Amino acid sequence: MIPELGHFALVLALLLALAQALLGLGGAARSHAGWMQAGRMAVAGQFLFVLLAFLALAQAFVASDFSVAYVAGNSNSQLPLFYRISAVWGGHEGSLLLWALCLAGWSLAVAIFSGSLEETFRSRVLGVLGLVSIGFLLFMLTTSNPFERLMPAAADGRDLNPLLQDVALALHPPLLYLGYVGFAVAFAFACAALLAGRLDAAWAKWTRPWTLAAWLCLTLGITLGSWWAYYELGWGGWWFWDPVENASLMPWLAGTALIHSLAVTEKRGLFLSWTLLLAVTAFSLSLLGTFLVRSGVLVSVHAFATDPARGLFILGFLTTVIGGALTLYAWRAPRMKSAAGFELTSRESFLLFNNALLVVALALILLGTLYPLFLDALELGKISVGPPYFEVVFLVPMLPLLLLVGIGMHAGWKRGQLATAGRRLLWLAAVALAAAIVLVAAIWGGIRPLATLGLALGLWVMASALLVPLDRLRARARLPAALVGMSLAHFGLGLTTFGITGVESFRIERDIALAPGESAELAGYEFRLVGLRSGVRGPNYVATEAEVAVSSAGRPVATLRPQKRVYHSGGNPMTEAGIDAGVARDLFAALGEDLGGNRWSLRLQYKPLIRGIWLGALLMALGGAIAAFDRRYRRAATVAPR
Amino acid sequence: MKRILLVSAPIVLFAVLVAFFYAGLQRDPTVIPSPLVGKPAPAFELESLGNPDWRVGSADFTGRAWLLNVWATWCSGCYQEHEVLLAIARENRVPLLGLNWRDERPKALQWLAELGNPYAAVAFDGEGRVAIDWGVYGAPETFLIGADGTVLHKHIGPLTLAAWRQDFVPRLPEAAP
Numbered sequence: 001m002i003p004e005l006g007h008f009a010l011v012l013a014l015l016l017a018l019a020q021a022l023l024g025l026g027g028a029a030r031s032h033a034g035w036m037q038a039g040r041m042a043v044a045g046q047f048l049f050v051l052l053a054f055l056a057l058a059q060a061f062v063a064s065d066f067s068v069a070y071v072a073g074n075s076n077s078q079l080p081l082f083y084r085i086s087a088v089w090g091g092h093e094g095s096l097l098l099w100a101l102c103l104a105g106w107s108l109a110v111a112i113f114s115g116s117l118e119e120t121f122r123s124r125v126l127g128v129l130g131l132v133s134i135g136f137l138l139f140m141l142t143t144s145n146p147f148e149r150l151m152p153a154a155a156d157g158r159d160l161n162p163l164l165q166d167v168a169l170a171l172h173p174p175l176l177y178l179g180y181v182g183f184a185v186a187f188a189f190a191c192a193a194l195l196a197g198r199l200d201a202a203w204a205k206w207t208r209p210w211t212l213a214a215w216l217c218l219t220l221g222i223t224l225g226s227w228w229a230y231y232e233l234g235w236g237g238w239w240f241w242d243p244v245e246n247a248s249l250m251p252w253l254a255g256t257a258l259i260h261s262l263a264v265t266e267k268r269g270l271f272l273s274w275t276l277l278l279a280v281t282a283f284s285l286s287l288l289g290t291f292l293v294r295s296g297v298l299v300s301v302h303a304f305a306t307d308p309a310r311g312l313f314i315l316g317f318l319t320t321v322i323g324g325a326l327t328l329y330a331w332r333a334p335r336m337k338s339a340a341g342f343e344l345t346s347r348e349s350f351l352l353f354n355n356a357l358l359v360v361a362l363a364l365i366l367l368g369t370l371y372p373l374f375l376d377a378l379e380l381g382k383i384s385v386g387p388p389y390f391e392v393v394f395l396v397p398m399l400p401l402l403l404l405v406g407i408g409m410h411a412g413w414k415r416g417q418l419a420t421a422g423r424r425l426l427w428l429a430a431v432a433l434a435a436a437i438v439l440v441a442a443i444w445g446g447i448r449p450l451a452t453l454g455l456a457l458g459l460w461v462m463a464s465a466l467l468v469p470l471d472r473l474r475a476r477a478r479l480p481a482a483l484v485g486m487s488l489a490h491f492g493l494g495l496t497t498f499g500i501t502g503v504e505s506f507r508i509e510r511d512i513a514l515a516p517g518e519s520a521e522l523a524g525y526e527f528r529l530v531g532l533r534s535g536v537r538g539p540n541y542v543a544t545e546a547e548v549a550v551s552s553a554g555r556p557v558a559t560l561r562p563q564k565r566v567y568h569s570g571g572n573p574m575t576e577a578g579i580d581a582g583v584a585r586d587l588f589a590a591l592g593e594d595l596g597g598n599r600w601s602l603r604l605q606y607k608p609l610i611r612g613i614w615l616g617a618l619l620m621a622l623g624g625a626i627a628a629f630d631r632r633y634r635r636a637a638t639v640a641p642r
Numbered sequence: 643m644k645r646i647l648l649v650s651a652p653i654v655l656f657a658v659l660v661a662f663f664y665a666g667l668q669r670d671p672t673v674i675p676s677p678l679v680g681k682p683a684p685a686f687e688l689e690s691l692g693n694p695d696w697r698v699g700s701a702d703f704t705g706r707a708w709l710l711n712v713w714a715t716w717c718s719g720c721y722q723e724h725e726v727l728l729a730i731a732r733e734n735r736v737p738l739l740g741l742n743w744r745d746e747r748p749k750a751l752q753w754l755a756e757l758g759n760p761y762a763a764v765a766f767d768g769e770g771r772v773a774i775d776w777g778v779y780g781a782p783e784t785f786l787i788g789a790d791g792t793v794l795h796k797h798i799g800p801l802t803l804a805a806w807r808q809d810f811v812p813r814l815p816e817a818a819p
Binding site for chain 1: 645646649650652653656657659660662663664665666667669
């Protein structure tokens with residue numbers, strides 16, 4: 001009964017989304033206050049019913065109702081309660097429902113917290129969000145109903161993919177979707193501005209905190225995914241340039257460009273049509289990612305069940321939403337002219353470089369991701385584009401970007417005043433470079449140009465991010481939240497760069513066969529296989545656990561316990577790496593195959609500075625959060641819009 | 643004018659992308675065409691399954707089209723497609739050469755005795771050497787070789803009558819008499 005109610009709630013949510021779109025856009029077009037008000041009510045109603053549908057599905061999982069096909073396919077009676085709940089979004093249908101819930105939640109937040117917006121403008125924003133909701137709900141109801149019954153009911157479920165039975169991966173999709181869908185708000189703001197045919201600094205002020213919120217969710221989601229891949233997949237890698245990863249990185253790059261160009265639009269009223277285009281692009285890339293992941297046009301390790309009917313629907317939806325917005329853009333953007341000018345060394349031009357470089361990186365990744373599709377469609381053969389391409393092309397725009405980040409933060413608006421800051425920055429750059437050279441030579445030995453450059457850039461960005469806040473602190477001046485947020489985020493960027501360079505330049509990996517009692521040496525550490533225990537029981541798996549004692553110069557450092565798990569529901573054994581985490585380095589051991597004769601293959605890794613990657617990303621997200629709560633956005637609530 | 647071109651560029655680019663996506667939806671990126679298709683078939687000569695003294699090989703079919711079917715008794719897909727092979731043999735359009743792959747002679751002979759023998763001849767590839775030359779991933783696989791000795795088509799997995807009619811028959815040199 002409850003699944004049917006959930007299904008019915010989805011139908012009602014679709015009707016309310018329809019009302020939201022029609023009343024919102026129609027009310028704004030006719031300046032009809034009653035319609036606009038009713039449109040706002042529809043937003044709340046839509047959220048309520050999507051939430052009910054979501055709860056109904058969660059109930060089916062908690063109660064292990066295997067008469068629901070989706071539950072039978074993604075859960076199991078032995079699955080712990082926590083993962084039974086996270087299994088709600090463990091498959092295609094449920095993750096769509098989560099998308100819809102996030103979208104309805106963002107829409108409700110806009111309806112509640114945008115009281116200061118001009119009535120017709122807010123109404124248009126909600127109307128556009130309603131259109132997007134219609135697409136998702138219709139998609140679910142026509143091709144991917146999560147409440148479909150299974151006749152006869154299954155005796156037990158097929159289980160949640162064991163790879164997904166992990167805390168980080170339980171939280172990864174909701175954060176990622178909050179990010180993707182959060183860009184829908186910026187998209188709706190852009191469409192509303194295009195519909196109105198005008199845009200001003202106030203528009204940017206309204207859009208910025210929403211974009212920051214979406215961006216920080218996406219940052220956290222990507223970070224969790226990368227961290228999970230590191231300890232769960234058993235290869236010790238943290239980024240694989242898989243199409244699905246690229247699908248999350250592209251909106252992130254567009255979103256990063258957007259929050260920077262919004263700064264220019266807010267402060268100086270410049271880059272108007274460019275900012276609009278970026279707002280449309282960020283959400284378009286989120287939708288594009290959904291299409292690529294779920295339509296089966298690309299080969300990826302993240303296999304969602306694919307289905308041509310679904311692919312066709314998403315393509316139609318994509319064409320309507322993005323095509324509509326871009327047509328609107330081509331029609332209305334020529335009216336949005338920026339009047340003011342700026343000088344070459346002003347902050348505006350640095351942000352322009354930032355945008356150009358980010359968009360170049362984005363375009364190169366998009367090209368690499370879609371290249372196999374292009375070639376196949378043109379009958380030129382099947383190829384796959386891998387890390388060698390992405391690593392090189394991503395570096396090309398990133399190196400100048402990192403260099404400029406450190407300078408741009410210190411440039412003034414409109415007129416450059418680099419002369420005063422210039423000398424200090426030059427010193428800082430020299431010190432960062434010297435420190436990097438010393439670091440490389442002292443710790444790892446030798447001269448490594450690319451590694452030195454990467455470490456120097458990381459140090460440079462970190463140091464220059466601290467310069468202004470430190471000056472202010474010394475002068476006992478006020479530290480606005482926006483400044484703290486920006487400095488923290490840039491510091492995080494530097495730290496991530498530092499970590500990436502460290503681990504990619506100096507990691508050491510060794511695959512080796514060991515019998516209990518034998519040991520192997522890696523990066524000055526001795527890894528000794530103490531023994532193996534089989535039959536280690538978890539809630540729904542049995543594992544073989546190895547004990548690896550690590551010592552350095554005779555002193556014990558850590559004991560790693562990598563596992564190989566076989567889940568009761570069957571399938572391939574899963575590796576669970578044993579990791580000793582540290583600020584300076586991780587020691588990593590993954591258990592491989594039983595080679596017979598009591599020998600096991602082991603993958604041992606030394607990963608210097610790898611924690612910096614995720615710590616830096618967390619700081620970026622934290623910086624975004626602090627900046628989003630800057631006082632002027634709350635003050636904006638009292639400023640009457642033009 | 644320049645500005646109009648500029649603001650229209652995104653929608654034009656997007657339209658091109660959509661066209662590619664639509665084309666991409668009609669294809670399966672996981673299908674990897676055999677590198678052998680269009681190339682000369684690798685020549686081989688092996689012992690016959692039934693009699694180790696006889697030699698069976700690609701030379702037996704020089705000048706006419708033939709099918710190579712890779713099979714084994716341990717392969718459930720082969721059992722599944724056996725009926726289809728018998729039907730193809732009854733159509734008598736093109737001779738079937740069986741490649742018994744990594745199998746045991748007695749078991750394979752018993753299999754043919756019980757299920758019927760669709761093959762004009764069966765070569766015994768106990769060590770799987772010839773299968774490597776032909777780029778066999780797994781059994782069953784079926785190749786169509788033209789009269790000029792080039793590989794015309796490769797089917798991976800159990801053969802079905804639908805696949806036979808759709809992918810093989812149109813490639814046969816001429817409609818059978």
